[in-house]
Amino acid sequence: MIGALITRDVRRAIGGAAWLPVGFFLVVATLVPFAVGPDPRLLERIAAGGLWIAALTAALLPIERLVEPDRANGVLDQLTLRGVSEEAVGAAKVAAHWLTFGPLLLLAALPSSFILGIAPAALGRTLAALAIGTPGLAALAVMVASLTAGLPRAGALAGVLLLPLAIPLLIFGAGASGDPESGGLLLEGAVSLLLVAASPFVIGAAIRASRT
Amino acid sequence: MTPLLRFDGVTCRRGGRLLFEGMNLEIGPGEAVHLGGPNGSGKSSLIRLAAGLLRTEAGSVERSELALADEALALDRELPLRRALAFWIGDATRLDEALGALDLRRLAHVPARLLSTGQAKRATLARVAASGAPLWLLDEPLNGLDPDGVERLDALIAEHRNSGGAVFAASHAPLAGSWAHMVLTA
Numbered sequence: 001m002i003g004a005l006i007t008r009d010v011r012r013a014i015g016g017a018a019w020l021p022v023g024f025f026l027v028v029a030t031l032v033p034f035a036v037g038p039d040p041r042l043l044e045r046i047a048a049g050g051l052w053i054a055a056l057t058a059a060l061l062p063i064e065r066l067v068e069p070d071r072a073n074g075v076l077d078q079l080t081l082r083g084v085s086e087e088a089v090g091a092a093k094v095a096a097h098w099l100t101f102g103p104l105l106l107l108a109a110l111p112s113s114f115i116l117g118i119a120p121a122a123l124g125r126t127l128a129a130l131a132i133g134t135p136g137l138a139a140l141a142v143m144v145a146s147l148t149a150g151l152p153r154a155g156a157l158a159g160v161l162l163l164p165l166a167i168p169l170l171i172f173g174a175g176a177s178g179d180p181e182s183g184g185l186l187l188e189g190a191v192s193l194l195l196v197a198a199s200p201f202v203i204g205a206a207i208r209a210s211r212t
Numbered sequence: 213m214t215p216l217l218r219f220d221g222v223t224c225r226r227g228g229r230l231l232f233e234g235m236n237l238e239i240g241p242g243e244a245v246h247l248g249g250p251n252g253s254g255k256s257s258l259i260r261l262a263a264g265l266l267r268t269e270a271g272s273v274e275r276s277e278l279a280l281a282d283e284a285l286a287l288d289r290e291l292p293l294r295r296a297l298a299f300w301i302g303d304a305t306r307l308d309e310a311l312g313a314l315d316l317r318r319l320a321h322v323p324a325r326l327l328s329t330g331q332a333k334r335a336t337l338a339r340v341a342a343s344g345a346p347l348w349l350l351d352e353p354l355n356g357l358d359p360d361g362v363e364r365l366d367a368l369i370a371e372h373r374n375s376g377g378a379v380f381a382a383s384h385a386p387l388a389g390s391w392a393h394m395v396l397t398a
Contacts, residue, residue, distance in 0.1 A: 008299060012288065074284020077265055078300060078339075081280055211265055 001084050002092050009096030017065055018100040021058040022108045028054035029112035040117050047116035048126050048177035051109060055130060056166050058105065059137045063158040066097060066145035067207075076207055090146065090203025094139045094196065101141075102134035126177040129185060133173040136192030139199035140165055146206035169195075215240045215274070216347040216378040217262055222271035226257055232396060234271070239378045241346070244369065244389065247382040249396030255382035256282070258396065259351045262380060279343035281336040282351040289325035293335060296324045301342045310342035314364055329356035334364075341368050348372060350381040362388075 032050040033043060070076050079089055109130055113123055144162045148154040168191045176184030219237035223230070231254030239245055247255050260266045261273060263280045287296035293316065294307070301307040311317050314334040319327070327335060333356045340348050348369075354362055366388035369379055373389075381387060 004299060008288070012290075015290070072284075074282065074286035077263075077280070077282075077284065078286045080265060081263060081278065082300075211260075 001079070001082060002088055005079070005084075005089065005092040006096045006099075009093060010099050013062075013096070013100035017062060018104060021061045021101060022104045024061055025054045025058040025105060025108045026112060028057055029108075030115055032116060043117045044119060047113070047118045048122070048129075049174050050116055051112055051118075051126065051130065051177070052133075052170050052174045054112065055105060055109075055133070055137065056163060056170060059101070059141050059166070060159050060162060062097070062101070063141055063145045063148070063162070064155050066093065066142050067203075068145065068149040068154065071149045071207070071210060077211075086204035086207040087200040089207065090142065090200040093146075093203065094135075094142045094199050097142050098135050098138035101138050102131070105134055106131055122177065125180060125185075129173045129176040129188060132176075132185065132189050132192055133169050136169050136188075136195040137166065139192075139195040140169075143195075143199050143202045143206070146203040146210070149206070150210050216276040217278075217380060218274040219262075220272045220274075222261065222273060223269040224254060224257055224261055224266070225269045226254070231257055237394070239347070239380055241376040241378055242373050244373055244379040244381070244387075244391050245394055246387060246391040247380065247394050247396065248384070253396040255396060256351050259349050259380070259382050263349050276347050277345045278347035278349055279340040279345040280349045280351070281333075281340045281353060283355075285324065285327075285332050285336060286339075287324040287335060289323065291324060292321045293324055293327065294320035297335065297339055297342070300339050303342070303344070306342045306344060307338075310338040313341060313368055314338045315360070330358055330361060333357055334361055337365060337368070341372075346377050348377065348379045348381075350379065350383070352383055353381055354383055354385050354387070 029050060036042060036046065076089065080086065106127060109127060113126060118126055140162055144158045147161065148158045151157060169188060172184045172188035172191060175182050176188050215238040217237070217239040219235050222235045223233045225231065247258060249255050257266060259282070261268060262275065263278060264273070264275060288299070294311065297307055311320060314337055316334055316338055319331060337353060353365060357365065369387065370389055372379065
């Protein structure tokens with residue numbers, strides 16, 4: 001049942017909404033040179049930060065479709081009746097969301113890096129930092145989606161919840177993109193791992209609490 | 213004979229209001245209980261308690277494997293009906309039997325989002341009929357059903373009871389066959 005749930009979520013995302021965050025990421029990254037001007041030295045300095053801000057805002061977009069439709073439509077209830085624990089549902093949702101979010105975001109990061117003029121030497125580091133951050137971002141997005149499912153104005157609330165919680169990822173991720181000696185990559189990996197590990201339990205508790 | 217559903221001194225409180233208290237109930241194989249009561253008396257809450265989707269305030273509930281049909285369709289809207297149901301029902305033979313029993317075969321390739329209220333109700337009942345679970349929980353199973361649908365549901369329930377299954381149904385309207393009655397007060 002877990003495998004079927006992951007397959008289903010991936011199929012539904014690829015069929016439509018998964019491309020939206022990617023397009024949004026590209027648009028935000030493109031805005032940076034327009035906003036700060038074309039000076040290559042300045043752009044190179046702020047490029048990694050720009051990419052991370054684009055990634056965080058892109059992570060917000062899919063939140064409303066991650067959990068709420070399945071709650072409102074009774075899918076979460078039917079899964080529970082089939083003996084699938086809410087925690088397992090949470091783990092499946094995180095996995096499926098990452099599969100349709102992480103790889104596509106990394107793909108979009110390539111042209112974005114070019115637009116922002118990231119030096120070839122730093123490109124690998126930047127992409128690695130983003131890659132390590134995406135599981136954490138995906139877990140955070142599903143956690144926030146489950147906590148806000150069924151609430152009025154959930155979309156705006158999700159932004160207020162997710163962005164502050166993403167600050168540790170942002171600090172270590174952007175730091176690791178800029179400076180190879182900083183050890184930021186390890187700390188970012190630790191934060192990402194913590195978010196992924198905690199997510200099934202947070203999501204499980206949130207699903208149970210949202211039942212009426 | 214072990215009961216398929218058993219309430220032992222169950223108390224339910226929703227939003228600070230006491231709905232019922234110290235409730236005992238046993239439904240064994242072949243038995244069917246019809247749950248009545250005015251709007252807001254807690255029929256749906258009782259069904260969801262029985263399903264294990266709500267927690268009791270006090271007391272305990274024992275249940276066998278069960279299937280639930282309520283207001284929620286729980287099918288992917290973009291998928292054709294048969295494929296959407298197949299997500300829940302792995303056994304293709306049972307699924308086709310249930311589709312036939314509720315006269316849904318001609319809708320098998322219609323996307324679930326295009327189903328009418330009555331057709332959607334038939335689809336949720338088909339999921340229960342095909343589940344193979346010994347205990348059926350039905351919350352307002354007659355809502356939106358036409359007379360033909362009601363007749364088909366009555367036949368399915370009779371067959372399910374004959375083969376040792378049990379049914380617990382909350383409904384305002386009577387269902388065919390012999391039912392034990394239970395009424396909640398507001």
